[in-house]
Amino acid sequence: MAGVLPVYRAIFMHLWKERNMARIYNFNAGPAALPVEVLVKAQSDLVEFSGAGMSLMEMSHRSKDFQAIIDAAEANVRELMGVPEDYAVLFLQGGASLQFATIPMNLRRPGKSADYVNTGSWAGKAVKEAKLTGDVNIAWDGKAEGFKRAPKPCELNLSPDAEYVHICSNETIGGIRFAEFPKTDAPLIADMSSEIMSRVVDVSRFGMIYAGAQKNIGPSGLALVIIRKDLMERCPETVPYFLRYTTHANEGSMYNTPNTWGIYILKLITEWMLGKGGIPAMQKADEEKAAALYSVLDSSSFWTTVAEKESRSIMNVVWRLPSEELEEKFVADAKKSGLIGLKGHRSVGGIRASIYNAVPKASVDALIAFMKDFEAKNG
Numbered sequence: 001m002a003g004v005l006p007v008y009r010a011i012f013m014h015l016w017k018e019r020n021m022a023r024i025y026n027f028n029a030g031p032a033a034l035p036v037e038v039l040v041k042a043q044s045d046l047v048e049f050s051g052a053g054m055s056l057m058e059m060s061h062r063s064k065d066f067q068a069i070i071d072a073a074e075a076n077v078r079e080l081m082g083v084p085e086d087y088a089v090l091f092l093q094g095g096a097s098l099q100f101a102t103i104p105m106n107l108r109r110p111g112k113s114a115d116y117v118n119t120g121s122w123a124g125k126a127v128k129e130a131k132l133t134g135d136v137n138i139a140w141d142g143k144a145e146g147f148k149r150a151p152k153p154c155e156l157n158l159s160p161d162a163e164y165v166h167i168c169s170n171e172t173i174g175g176i177r178f179a180e181f182p183k184t185d186a187p188l189i190a191d192m193s194s195e196i197m198s199r200v201v202d203v204s205r206f207g208m209i210y211a212g213a214q215k216n217i218g219p220s221g222l223a224l225v226i227i228r229k230d231l232m233e234r235c236p237e238t239v240p241y242f243l244r245y246t247t248h249a250n251e252g253s254m255y256n257t258p259n260t261w262g263i264y265i266l267k268l269i270t271e272w273m274l275g276k277g278g279i280p281a282m283q284k285a286d287e288e289k290a291a292a293l294y295s296v297l298d299s300s301s302f303w304t305t306v307a308e309k310e311s312r313s314i315m316n317v318v319w320r321l322p323s324e325e326l327e328e329k330f331v332a333d334a335k336k337s338g339l340i341g342l343k344g345h346r347s348v349g350g351i352r353a354s355i356y357n358a359v360p361k362a363s364v365d366a367l368i369a370f371m372k373d374f375e376a377k378n379g
């Protein structure tokens, strides 16, 4: 704990005593920090769920108890995000990565093309999968600029007959986001894995929104898909049943055995969000955390942020230090002070702090205190 100011140490010790457990300052990119209240509730349900004499993990997904959980999870998602009736809410397996493959298989009809915006690692993976099964038009490519920003809507070179336009709304690795979503004639599809439910979004502007759960809304191994029902009907007959959205929509996300535990945790997390004031409250808290961190980064030339200002992510803050040696020392010293998950992604290096909904302001305050101390000693 050396290096963390006494007040943060006190918070840490308080939590430790209250919960009889050690909670570290967790800045992991995903799987990531979950709300302590949710973990405590899940722990209490772990061995015996609600008087059932067994754990939820031992229960049939066809049971009344589980049906109530998945119904509540869907209702919470609909309430939080204001999902219109003509959209299906699906809980799928295979993470966001399987969506990269199934989106073009389902929504780009034979002989047609789709527009993709290349903003970095995750958008690039979606492009790679889409190219395997048909034509792709790259409507904008940030590679030559080093993926430092998202494009302005007017910069997109959209094709008039595209089946859809795909974006990654927040690039987890590069730490950039679309501050403003493009208006498109073709349905807009967004990978929101690393920012879902952190900002108020008008779902009706999208054909589909999807996210791997393991950052803001649950554990890994679960993907949330929100899709306009008429788009699902485009799916060619040659697509395997399991990979069709209609299959899962028709079976209430229970065509096969779903990730029951993941859906249960998602239900608890969405309840937690509703109890805190919903997405507007999440957004306010997230913007405050990010503003505090960026203001330290902007205050000294010791730190260099990577993203251009207007594209800065609110969830994944990425920066560099004067040398790679100092970056290594920063990560190692932070770990000694109880701050973990700060190493930038191996593909880009540097430092990354992921400050998702469940990361408390106290964690960001502890990080800022550590940064000031580190700069004073090494700057």
Ligand SMILES: Cc1ncc(COP(=O)(O)O)c(C=O)c1O
Pocket: 030, 094, 095, 096, 097, 098, 122, 168, 170, 171, 172, 173, 191, 192, 193, 194, 212, 213, 221
């Ligand atoms: C923006 C984004 N898209 C997609 C993925 C892939 O998600 P999954 O591991 O659930 O397949 C990630 C994972 O970190 C991500 O950050």
